[in-house]
Amino acid sequence: MNAEQQRVNESEDPRAPWRQWGPYVSARQWGTVREDYSADADAWAHFPFDHSHQRAYRWGEDGLAGLCDIDGFLNLGLALWNGRDDRLKERLFGLTNPQGNHGEDAKEYWWALDGTPTHSHAQWLYRYPQAAFPYQELIDGNAARGYDDDEFELSDTGVLQDNRFFDVVVTHAKASPTDIVMEVTATNHGPEAAPLHLVPQLWFRNTWSWGLDDHRPEIVLADGAGEYAEGQVVLEARHHELGRVRLSADGSPRVLFCDNETNFATLYGEEAAPAGHTAYPKDAINRSIVHGEDAGNPEPTGTKAALWWQFDQVGPGESVTVRLRLAASLSHELQQTHEPQLPVLESADEVLATRRREADEFFAEVIPEETSEEDRHIARRAFAGLQWGKQLYLYDVPRWLAGDPAQPPPPPERLDRHTGRNVHWQHVNLAEVISMPDEWEYPWFATWDLAFHTVPLAHVDPAFAKFQLLLMCREWAMHPNGQLPAYEWNFSDVNPPVHPWAAWQVYSIDGNQDRDFLQRIVLKMLLNFPWWVNRKDADGSNIFEGGFLGMDNVGLFDRSDELPGGGRLEQADATAWMGMFCLRMLRMSVELAREDPAWDEVATKFLVHFLAISETMEDTGSDHVSLWDAETSFFQDVLVESDGTAHRMPVRSMVGLLPLTGVAILPNWVAQELPDLTDFLRGWTERRPELQDALLHTNFHGYSIRTLSMISQEQLTSLVGYLLDEEEFLAPHGIRSLSAAHRDGITVRVGGDDLGLRYEPAESRSGMFGGNSNWRGPIWFPVNTMLTDALRIYGRGAGIDLQVEFPSGSGHRRSLTQIATELEQRLVSLFRPGPDGRRPSTPIHHPSGPLWDGHPTFSEYFNGDNGTGLGASHQTGWTAMVAHYICAPDGITNR
Template structure:
């Protein structure tokens, strides 16, 4: 059932209304090019599975990719056939700058780490308008120095960053701003403006490029698309896309090469082409034109050379990509005859699309939001939209290899990565956690992405949730794919929660969407029960569950001597999952009462989970420690005896998120479920005492929570205790009480951990993830969401202080305070600097205007850490601003 459509409020809303699915013409072109294709699993055909070493950065300008492409400000069609991007050279680098540089997982002292500065600055959901800014040093880019500088540091030291090298001192850099605007679905305008921000004149070569993804060299399809110089422009002919014309304003030099591997340079042998992939870079940087042509190829560069760009001076170039002929081999390929081309209407189109973008966000972001908050939200949305990338990964084909090399070695199977996922076959535009450090989807990250995406593009948000449960993604056993490096890993079950939020935010009563996702999640729920509840105790051992090194040891690995870990967070996630599924079933039962039985099933399961957390093992132990007032993980011995692990972390706070408050209509729609709650209130069933079940008598609203009222008050006292979890910028992942290390004896082995507010100093999981102190947005957002639910049910309840005494702060006020602390990470301080800006970014007018969305944040000072463009879950800040949850203090 859908509501009657209304007149779209803006031109961009109208385009969205015309584009309900991925095949819509307005969705054909977008910034779907990866920030990094090298070093990914998809491109790895090694025997040992070391993707970083098999395809390193130094090969990226010489080797053709198999499954995707990467570039600066890349634009492509949704199948990645034809790509646009920008390349620059400062006259000093040893290579043409065509892609972002960073360290591999083994090179960085805190794992993989991009070493560049850039910001997505604007975008609309149909990509009718998009802008992107890159900061390019005028000195030689310090590739070797960055590698050596980080190699010389250990995990106790900060990363060696681009600003540490001095190449950005005195603003000696070019700002490269790229703007895309669509005159029509297949008529794309590209403008590149370069500004010299430094004090001295500096040389520049500006080389926007177009190239065809290599689909012909692998033995499966020998059709080769073409690029040719025709009447001063590049004519592109492709079997699926049809014919396009790419023309430039002015008179740049146009050079061609082939998107083919340079076998001679890499391997010392003749290759498929005498003008391979790096030919344009060789011509620009080294003056060697032996590997470029003047008339044809599969990669083309529009080359402008400037001897000097004066201080403060700018150079602007313009290109236009227009469809001129329909596909000859696919009648369903999008095609719309473009304008007559040329540049007479260029300025008019740019102005119109920019104004339409402003109009669109004025309709999305509440008028009461401050100018600063509006800027933050808009930048968050821009990051989400620029973070959409084409993800091609047919696992079975990848495992088997192609008729033409590279071929997997004989040692690759059966122990190869993802060997159990041969059904997975994706070729979709997917929202990525970060365009460089995580250029692959992660299912629980993706669920968080969809919440703010639903505010601006509900159709795409729904599509992303449905994609994860599609039969070509979800495993036949019901498991959702975790992430490219290991689809078998276990992510927290947040998909049902996100599905409900997206449904609610979209506001279109799209119950068909709910049914499609809910039906597949029933299979996933069964997988959790059958695979992650080892002994049927209703307690779960999910593994690390996305929280990496938060515990005393690697929770994904078996414990010694038959010990088993029962996890507070795993069981809490399942209670949370049960209530999310119950809420969806309740909604569906309003039109189809038969779903009421399913709702009761999840209610029953939730009750049993609540009971299990209180009494399990031969000693009848509880995960709740009454003396400490906290939930802990527990180790279960072979004889059934148990021992709690006394670590105060998010693991023990997660039971709070399992709360649901159901609409008053439930009383009329599901009387049997209401009756069960009321029956438990009247009788001592053994279940009624282990969870909170509050029913107001004025509106019949029912609130169900895993945590009872007395325990909730004790937990929230710790949450809002600044010596424990509450920082100035959100909730820490580990209690600050552990600034002095905690040591625990498990089976005679002494294990310890300590509060670490910034990057990890432990190699437990490798990489840069650290859950032993920093503020992480996803769990903060879930706790905030739960706190708001509690506030609705108990509006007069006060949050206690550390001594247990009630304060003046109500639950609602506590929720508002937490929201403001989280949004405050991005608001400019008195000096103009934003607390969440990475500490290595300079301050000043050229820097402070830009908002950086980091992966996580220092638990003490709020500085951004980890990936610098984690606009996946960190973009949830836009949801708080748009919902009016966080108001600027004062």
């Protein structure tokens, strides 16, 4: 067993020593719901970027390559200055949702280079322009553009021309759980010498300004340490829970001190400052370095400190390096319960070299040996993004709603029972490290995103993957009524119920042994399932009205809002999700029943639900209007208006393909080992022969395969035909979210209005959901994953003998399992270099060349025609699924 795997195995507890420190600092804390105390719930305006360097955060911190303890008390991050910017580069810049012509949009270039599960080794690259950062030009340039225009990007401003930038690489390497080397290396890629200031900063999260905690930590120069030409500068951070943490720096940096508190005089006027406010606020270091003011604390103490290296001229091709070492002690509790793990390394050189070698050894075992070097590189970068995407998430909703004793009371509008954000979720109190969808654009959890993150995470860190799934089901997250929280902007919105699907994937990847995890997730989903049945099946017809379901603008109108003309929307995708929910619960219950017969009856319960949903999918929806359109042989949503009139929405989208996912294979041992389920299935289908359509029998090489399917064999063939048609859903790099047959658009009269929709392969041309994502054509990894998984199940069950044309009309026939593999290879091909060295997934605004082409970018979604990356630029949440395809090229076989 390699050293990192040993650490992972010894660190299954989410608060184990090796997990005590990690890159848990957010890439963006400003503009989040947690920091919004406004009356109108405008989070972007309440805490804008221009306040971020002057105003203390309430619920977290942000920074470049940030490192912190698991409670987020003490943070270590990097600041930079090129001698031209109007402020220190302390955090990544981007546009707010209203500023961007396609919603919120990061305007920087950075990449996660490496990351192990215990954060024993982590590496991160930031590309820093040598010219003044064009903040206002980026804001103005995008303001002048509309939905039909591309975004105006940093590369469009010309500041990166001739490679006039520094590549700044930050490496973390742990000598022990609480002894961490931080190395910063900056390389000038431009044609001329340029100045650079490297300014690592150590600071405490502000916990003392809110009237809830009288403990005030401090950072001081360590006893006996000072500024020496030869030697070290040592800072000591003192905290009532962390104890004493030392940060040593090689060389002779200048040390600056201030406090992590708001600059009231600048932001609000001196008269607004509370009694006892600091004279050396959060931006004092910025003013000292950038503006030459004597703004820091003249005494060597504060709650924020900086180590300032100034390099007047870094020549072309030259690099400069600084090193720091953070040393803390394990808490008394951990000292008592955990033995030292692996030898403590001595020199920084030894630490960096050893941990890099161990990271290589770890991933050599995770990624199959036969994998090409390029695919290995892609997978490792995807895993790195997942590790850097872990962020400490603090959000106590009742405290947030009520406000803090030492602060002005929040506006009463925040508590309005009808309009107040998250007012119905006052049980939520989270203080955990959570995998974020995107470290800048989505620095908050989304439950269905998170479920997909856990699948690639399970290949490297199954304990963390399981913890993430269970966390969303705990009493401080799941609503008492059983609903899972959607995302912080609106916990009450509805995400697809993919938790059971993800749990089964994680269980299978982890070796099919952790029945304790399986039992815990099934028990929690037994609470979630009734919420769906009671809240999202209005007339008890087994047709579901899920609403939003994560697919922002896939339809003619916003499915979260009140529908045009009233009424309700009976959804093919919501009903499909529920069918799949039933089947995964059935499959997990069957697995548990092998050792505990009580689960046999639970499996029967979900079989009953599945058969009822399947029958309805086969038969009719409201007023005898079926979700299945016999004319087009495709599933569609049905709009039931307030007067009871019902008609289909004539749209061919991912909504109509998702019924494919309602499939599972009943293992052959069920007949012998689970008598309740077996007897029920036999008797029920005899009494209700119409339900037999959902049980597809296949005889293959002498043994029977029983497949439960939401759709008939004829519907399967039709849907697969659409899916594999290049004029419909099949794209060069995956499956589109809307059929390309809608390139010319369609118009439907709904509620007295003419509503239109057309295939849009790239950025959204609609303002629905702020225009920050598009489901009207692009390729999205999560639904592609579920479709290929379903094709494999069909290919091993009811469709084992089925050969279909791939692509449709080509005359080339393949089995469904072969097609699933080829579709996943199309998705992987997004990240493989083309003949010119450029990867199809590279966003259009990224320049080409040796300094750019080696870095895969994991976008939120991809152009439905050519694969170009779109949306959020670091979505190594669900887009990290590419690593799953590489590590499990034949899928997970335990169905």
